Amino acid sequence: MRLPVCVLLTILHTSFCVDLTYYVEEGQNPGTYLGDIASDTHLMYNIPHKDRNLITFSQLQQDIPGSTQLFRVSKKTGKLYTAQMLDSEALCTRKSECFKIVEVAVKKAKAFMKILEIKVVIQDVNDHQPEFPEQTVNITFSEGDRIGMRKSIPNARDRDVGITNSQISYQLKKNVNEPFALSVSQNADGTSKLSINLEGSLDRELKDAYMIQVIAKDNGPPAKQSILNVHISVTDINDNAPIFSKKVYNVSIENEVSKMSPVAVLFARDLDSEQMGKITYHFSSQTSDTVKSHFELDKTTGEIFLRKKFTLGQQLTYALYVEATDSGSPSLSSFAKVLVNLINQENNAPTIDVNFVSASPEKMATISEDMEVGSFIAYVKVTDHDAGQNGEVNCVLHHDKFQLQSLGLKKYKITIKNPVDREVNDHHDMTINCQDKGTPPLHAESKFSIKVMDVNDVRPTFAKETYKFWIYENQEPKISVGFVNATDPDLGPGGRLTYSMLTNNKHFLPFQIADNGLISTIVSPDHEYQDIYKFQILVKDSGIPSLNNTVNVIVEIKDENDNAPYFTYPSVNPFTLDVVYYPHHSSNITILRAADSDSRENAFLKYEIAEGNDKQLFVINHYTGLLSFSRVVTQNDAGPYELKFIVKDSGTPALSATTSMLLVLTISNKTNEMLNIVPVQSDDKIHLNSAIIIVLVTVTLSVVITAFMSICILRCNDWIGTSHKDGLNPSNRCFSEQRHLMCPSYNTASLADISITGERYKARQINSKGSKCESYPEDAMDNSEKGLVSPLKPHTTTDNAHQVSIH
Structure with missing residues (x-):
C-alpha cells in the first residue's frame, strides 16, 4: 500500500x-x-x-x-x-x-x-566509473627544476547522480624511487584539483621519461575506478660533453682510394638534446700541417677524406687528432685519435649488417599488418674495405612484399613494396645477396625472417543482409525469436564479438539480444499494437579501435483471434428505429456496421438476424449488413419488432457480438411523401382555345422528350464503346451516367442495386490494411449504394428513437 x-x-x-x-x-x-x-x-x-x-x-x-x-x-x-x-x-x-x-x-x-x-x-546504481577527460596526459619537468616544482593534471568526474556513487578518491601508482608525489586539493565547486609534485632531482641523461598512473576510485557498491596515465618528459640542460664511439680509430687505406669515399667516419654522441647535442668536428692543434694537407675533415658528418695521394717512400702510418664540440652555452668538447695505415690492394668479400627498426631476436623482425606501403623496416650497411672495383658492391633482394632501396654508397633500406595481410600469411623469409666487382667476384648473403603481427583490420560480417523472423502474438516473454550470426577472422580481442540492438527513444522494441546473437522477447507481443518491427542489430569486436557492422532485422507478429467484433451502428443497445413504408418503393431499411481490431480472416465479419424475425419479414446481407424487407409489406405487417442481430468474425475459434433494435413499422397509403394534385375541369366540353393550347403543349413536349432521349441513347452508345476499351461493364457505366443526367430509367432502385456480393466484400476486407477493419466502411460504398439508403430523421419524442422513410 x-x-x-x-x-x-x-x-x-x-x-x-x-x-x-x-x-x-x-x-x-x-x-x-x-x-x-x-x-x-x-x-x-x-x-x-x-x-x-x-x-x-x-x-x-x-x-x-x-x-x-x-x-x-x-x-x-x-x-x-x-x-x-x-x-x-x-x-x-x-x-x-x-x-x-x-x-x-x-x-x-x-x-x-x-x-x-x-x-x-x-x-541510482553505481553503473559509471570515474572518468578522466583523457586517458593519457603529458607533462614536462626540466632536469634543472628544484624539489617542490608542481605540474597540474586533470581531475576525474563520475556521471552517477548519487552522492556516494559520485564521490571520488585518488591515489598515485609509481615505481619505487621515482621522485614524484600526488597533491589533491578542493576547488570551490566541490571538484578536486590534482597536481604532480617533484620530490627529488632529475637527470635526463639517465632517464628522460617516466610513466606514472593516477587511480580515481568512487565509493559505490561495488567501487569502480579508472586510470590516468601521466607521461612525464624531462627536458635537457647542457651538462654533458660529446663522447666519441672510440678513443682511437685505426683504418687502413690504399693509396689509390677515391676522393669521394671517406677514409674514416668519426661518430661522437652528446647525451644532451636539440641544440645542445648538435656536434661539429675539427682537427685539433695537435694534428700536423703535413697530415692536414693530405686529409680533409667534414665538420658536420665527421667523415675524413683523402685529399691527395701519398708519394712513394713516405711513412705508412699517419695520426690525426679530431675535436668534437657541442653547441651549448658554454660549449663542451672531447677528442679522438685516428690512425691511418696505407696498405697494398687486396680483394675481400663484403660483409652485410642488417639493423631492424623493431626490437626482435637475431635474424627475426616483427611488423604490423597495417603498415603502409613504403614504410621503413630495416637499415642495411655493406662493408668492403677493398680498393677499386674490389670494393664496389651491388646488393639485391627478391621478394613480392619487400624491396631493397639504395641510400648511397653501400647503404640500403628495406621497405614494404606491397601490403601485407596476416590473415593470408603471417611469416615471410628473405635473403639479401651482395657481390663485389673484383676478379674473381666475391659475394655474401644475409638471411632473416619477418613476422606479421595482427591488427583489428577486418569488420565483422553477417551471414545475411536481412534477417526475417515471425512469432505469434500473446506469447509469454523470453520466447526465442531467432539467431543472427556474424564472423570476424581477427585474433584475440579483434575477433571477440558482442551484439546490441539499435533503437531510438521514440519507438519501444519488445526484444532483446544475447551475447550469442539470440533474439528473444521481453514482453508479450501484440499484433494489434504493431504487426511488424523493423530494426537493426549492431555487432562490434573488442579490438582497438573497435570495428562494427549492422544488419537489418524484420520481425512479423502474426495475428490471433483475440478481439471480438463490436457494433459501431447502432451505437446504443437497445436501439429504437421508426420506419414509415411507402408502397412501390425501395425495400432497403438501414445498414448495420461493426468493427474488429484483428486483421485478415480474423476481422472478416458476417451479419445475421438472431431473433425477432418470426414473420420472415426482414433479411440482412451477411457481408454488407444491409437490412431490407424480404417480401411485399402489407398493412398486417405494421407494428413493433424486437430484432436481435449478431455479428461474427471468421477466426478460430470465432468471436461474436450482439445488439438489439426495436423497429416500429408504419405503413403509409401514399405512394410518395408528396403527391401532385391535378385539378379536374367541371365542364364536360372542351373549349376550342384550350384544345389548341393542349395540342401545342403536347407537340412541344414530345419534341423535347424525343431529343433528350436521343442524346441519352447516343451518349450511352459512346460510353459503351469507351467502356469496352477500358475493360469496364458498359451497362453499369451507362446506368451511372444516366443517373447524373436524370434519365427516366433512374427513378427507383431495388435491393439488388445496393447489394454487394460476399466474394467482393470478403476480398475488400482481407486486402484492407491497418489494425482496425470495419465491416462496411462508409468510404468503401459505391455512390449508387449510398443513394438508396433513406436518410435518418431524428424522432421528436425520445433520444434513442429515429424515423426512417422508405422511398
Whole structure:
C-alpha cells in the first residue's frame, strides 16, 4: 500500500502533493512492473462491482517537445510499468534525489473522475566509473627544476547522480624511487584539483621519461575506478660533453682510394638534446700541417677524406687528432685519435649488417599488418674495405612484399613494396645477396625472417543482409525469436564479438539480444499494437579501435483471434428505429456496421438476424449488413419488432457480438411523401382555345422528350464503346451516367442495386490494411449504394428513437 505523501523539491523550489510513491532502480528492462495504482489508491473500494469494468486509466502526455514516455499505464487494470530503460544520469542532476512525476487520469466510461500524481523515484546504481577527460596526459619537468616544482593534471568526474556513487578518491601508482608525489586539493565547486609534485632531482641523461598512473576510485557498491596515465618528459640542460664511439680509430687505406669515399667516419654522441647535442668536428692543434694537407675533415658528418695521394717512400702510418664540440652555452668538447695505415690492394668479400627498426631476436623482425606501403623496416650497411672495383658492391633482394632501396654508397633500406595481410600469411623469409666487382667476384648473403603481427583490420560480417523472423502474438516473454550470426577472422580481442540492438527513444522494441546473437522477447507481443518491427542489430569486436557492422532485422507478429467484433451502428443497445413504408418503393431499411481490431480472416465479419424475425419479414446481407424487407409489406405487417442481430468474425475459434433494435413499422397509403394534385375541369366540353393550347403543349413536349432521349441513347452508345476499351461493364457505366443526367430509367432502385456480393466484400476486407477493419466502411460504398439508403430523421419524442422513410 502506498499512502499519499507531499514532497518538497528544494532544488526546483516547487511543492508537489503526490498520491503514490514507487521506487525502481535505473537500468531495468522496459516493461518493469512498478505497482498497482488501482489497488494502492483504494480507488475501486467505493465503486460498485458492476461498474468497475468502466474504470479506465490513461497517462497524461508531457507537453515537452522531443520528450518520450518513460512509463506506461495499463488502461483497464491501472498497473504501472516502465516504457523504456531508465537512466538516472540522463534524467536527473548530480547529488540529488532522482524522481519523475507521472500524472494518470482516471475515467468512468467517458466521465472524468480525478487525476492521480504518481512519484517514481529512480534509484541510482553505481553503473559509471570515474572518468578522466583523457586517458593519457603529458607533462614536462626540466632536469634543472628544484624539489617542490608542481605540474597540474586533470581531475576525474563520475556521471552517477548519487552522492556516494559520485564521490571520488585518488591515489598515485609509481615505481619505487621515482621522485614524484600526488597533491589533491578542493576547488570551490566541490571538484578536486590534482597536481604532480617533484620530490627529488632529475637527470635526463639517465632517464628522460617516466610513466606514472593516477587511480580515481568512487565509493559505490561495488567501487569502480579508472586510470590516468601521466607521461612525464624531462627536458635537457647542457651538462654533458660529446663522447666519441672510440678513443682511437685505426683504418687502413690504399693509396689509390677515391676522393669521394671517406677514409674514416668519426661518430661522437652528446647525451644532451636539440641544440645542445648538435656536434661539429675539427682537427685539433695537435694534428700536423703535413697530415692536414693530405686529409680533409667534414665538420658536420665527421667523415675524413683523402685529399691527395701519398708519394712513394713516405711513412705508412699517419695520426690525426679530431675535436668534437657541442653547441651549448658554454660549449663542451672531447677528442679522438685516428690512425691511418696505407696498405697494398687486396680483394675481400663484403660483409652485410642488417639493423631492424623493431626490437626482435637475431635474424627475426616483427611488423604490423597495417603498415603502409613504403614504410621503413630495416637499415642495411655493406662493408668492403677493398680498393677499386674490389670494393664496389651491388646488393639485391627478391621478394613480392619487400624491396631493397639504395641510400648511397653501400647503404640500403628495406621497405614494404606491397601490403601485407596476416590473415593470408603471417611469416615471410628473405635473403639479401651482395657481390663485389673484383676478379674473381666475391659475394655474401644475409638471411632473416619477418613476422606479421595482427591488427583489428577486418569488420565483422553477417551471414545475411536481412534477417526475417515471425512469432505469434500473446506469447509469454523470453520466447526465442531467432539467431543472427556474424564472423570476424581477427585474433584475440579483434575477433571477440558482442551484439546490441539499435533503437531510438521514440519507438519501444519488445526484444532483446544475447551475447550469442539470440533474439528473444521481453514482453508479450501484440499484433494489434504493431504487426511488424523493423530494426537493426549492431555487432562490434573488442579490438582497438573497435570495428562494427549492422544488419537489418524484420520481425512479423502474426495475428490471433483475440478481439471480438463490436457494433459501431447502432451505437446504443437497445436501439429504437421508426420506419414509415411507402408502397412501390425501395425495400432497403438501414445498414448495420461493426468493427474488429484483428486483421485478415480474423476481422472478416458476417451479419445475421438472431431473433425477432418470426414473420420472415426482414433479411440482412451477411457481408454488407444491409437490412431490407424480404417480401411485399402489407398493412398486417405494421407494428413493433424486437430484432436481435449478431455479428461474427471468421477466426478460430470465432468471436461474436450482439445488439438489439426495436423497429416500429408504419405503413403509409401514399405512394410518395408528396403527391401532385391535378385539378379536374367541371365542364364536360372542351373549349376550342384550350384544345389548341393542349395540342401545342403536347407537340412541344414530345419534341423535347424525343431529343433528350436521343442524346441519352447516343451518349450511352459512346460510353459503351469507351467502356469496352477500358475493360469496364458498359451497362453499369451507362446506368451511372444516366443517373447524373436524370434519365427516366433512374427513378427507383431495388435491393439488388445496393447489394454487394460476399466474394467482393470478403476480398475488400482481407486486402484492407491497418489494425482496425470495419465491416462496411462508409468510404468503401459505391455512390449508387449510398443513394438508396433513406436518410435518418431524428424522432421528436425520445433520444434513442429515429424515423426512417422508405422511398
